[in-house]
Amino acid sequence: MSDNPAQSTQETTDKAAPAGKAASVPADLRERELKAILHISNMVGSVLRHEDILRIICETTAEAMDCQVCSIYLLDDDRRELRLAATHGLNPAVVGKATLAVGQGLPGWVAEHGQIVSLANAMTDPRFKPIPGSGEEACRAYLCAPLYIQYELIGAMTARKTIEYEFTSSEITLFETICKQVAIVMEKVRLYEDKIEAEKMAASGWSLSEISHYIKNVLQAVQGGSYFVDSGLSRNDLDRARQGWQILKRSNRKIAYLVENMLNYSRAPNPMREAVSMQELLSEMLGAVEETAQRRNVRIEPDIEPGVPPIYADYDSVYNAVLNLVTNAMDAMDEKGGGTLRVQWRRDAISPSQALLTIADTGVGIPPDVQKKIFTLFFSTKGRNGTGIGLAVTKKIVEELGGSISLQSTPGEGTTFTLALPLHRSSEG
Ligand SMILES: Nc1ncnc2c1ncn2[C@@H]1O[C@H](COP(=O)(O)OP(=O)(O)OP(=O)(O)O)[C@@H](O)[C@H]1O
Ligand SMILES: [Mg+2]
Known part of the structure; x- marks a missing residue:
């Protein structure tokens, strides 16, 4: 030829x-x-x-x-x-x-x-x-x-x-x-x-390495927790065993959180929608994070308007989206040794077909140059304690629902994330 x-x-x-x-x-x-x-x-x-x-x-x-x-x-x-x-x-x-x-x-x-x-x-x-x-x-x-x-x-x-x-x-x-x-x-x-292929390879190579480090970190904690449980039980020291058990529970939560985020990021828009009461969802979530809040010296102030109609969504996805914001807020306050987390759900006075969820913390805040990057997949300032998937997933889920996400932050004072979520049409008043 x-x-x-x-x-x-x-x-x-x-x-x-x-x-x-x-x-x-x-x-x-x-x-x-x-x-x-x-x-x-x-x-x-x-x-x-x-x-x-x-x-x-x-x-x-x-x-x-x-x-x-x-x-x-x-x-x-x-x-x-x-x-x-x-x-x-x-x-x-x-x-x-x-x-x-x-x-x-x-x-x-x-x-x-x-x-x-x-x-x-x-x-x-x-x-x-x-x-x-x-x-x-x-x-x-x-x-x-x-x-x-x-x-x-x-x-x-x-x-x-x-x-x-x-x-x-x-x-x-x-x-x-x-x-x-x-x-x-x-x-x-x-x-x-x-x-495009090279960029994809670079992105996936990087993400795999980040995620592997994160998982390795959690597995180390699992090892440490198991050691505490084992040695506590063998010495009949129940306090020590309990301490180990708490570490194991936290590690389990971290892995579940990561897997949930990865699944939510990679899946197609979820067609399984139902009327979701945000009042119920928020009360379940705040109950679930109570123990962590206490441990981190965080006071939770819920401000939930009872009459707001439901949204039309997949319950687990919305739970995941909001949990990412709450977890970030806790992390930001942990860096300051504690603080106050305000969770507010109210109907939007200007656009009554939607409601606003605000998650406001008194944590370290986000500098303006970092604010531009936080929704980018794998962007994290937490080193081995974060994967940078959380906010990318939250944004994806919120936008799939036809909603939007915005933030206001003052470094040193705190951050407020606001989700605008459309209400279920049949229940609009
Ligand atoms: N409430 C907040 N206060 C201060 N910084 C925040 C807050 N929320 C997000 N950030 C910043 O945005 C970055 C990205 O957040 P994101 O949730 O996507 O990832 P992450 O928390 O680092 O890791 P993970 O995937 O485990 O959630 C964080 O690393 C942090 O720098
Ligand atoms: Mg996060």
Whole structure:
């Protein structure tokens, strides 16, 4: 197989002059050419999916070449087979499935020899091998050129008419120019995809390491707690055993909290919704954190308006979202040796179709430059004591409910997070 486009020669059936030697190009062809090239070049910055870009290129090329069919074949990773990657005019059901070995059929021949082929009627050419079920049998005139990125062959592109026809040298030149543009677009798409992949790998590598450290930390605490329980029991020292048991319970909570957050972050929006009474949810949660609050010298002040209608949500997800805020507040006050946590739930006086949940602490506060980053996944200032998943999950859950999250913070004085949550429509008063 030739890998050098410089060696590619043009193989045409008899009369057509070699590409690039036409004395004059008809004005309408020139216009079509410019339009097609502009359109294809515009794909460089496109955010469309790979397959959509290729399909649009096929449509644009078919129109510019005045052809009924245009297809792109791409070399597989092992470089032995060409796969039909996109088409305009052939049966879309064969896209992604139909393959030709390099050397097989006309695209295979073009890929092997690195040469353009122009035929007035492909049906009479022994190299032609139609893809079953593709509708190729209806085509006659055939133009196929190799696609190169730099010196690397990446596939072949075809333009075909359903009539017998000799492509002119101007048309062949236009097709070659289009193929060069397509290769440039493909290169950009490939670079962009590689970049995204690299970013994903970097992000997941980092997150795995952060999470592993966090889990290792908790497991160390489990080991310590178990040691206290064991030694307490063997010495008949129940206080020591109790102390160990508390450590075990806390570690268990931490792991459950992490797993819940990871699940909530990675899952699709939860369709299991029901009317959720925030009064009940908050009272359950404040009961659950009471012991931790006492231990951390935090006073909890609930201020819950009784008549606020329910929200329409998944109970566990909302619980998780609010628990993240309460846990952060406790951590922030712990750093100051204690404080007051105010939890308020009230109907929004300005927008009565929603209610506001405020979680206000008197903790260390968040400096303005840190405030910008706190909703970013894996951002944490807590070293091995935090994973940075909490607020990203809370934001995701709240936004899935059609709500919003905001904060106000004064370093050294404390932080207030406010969730605006839409109320269940059937219960709006
Ligand atoms: N109430 C708060 N007071 C002060 N800082 C806060 C508060 N809430 C969040 N933060 C800051 O935002 C960062 C991100 O919070 P987030 O809950 O996402 O992660 P985390 O608490 O560090 O870890 P985890 O995933 O275990 O919750 C925290 O590390 C902290 O710096
Ligand atoms: Mg947190």
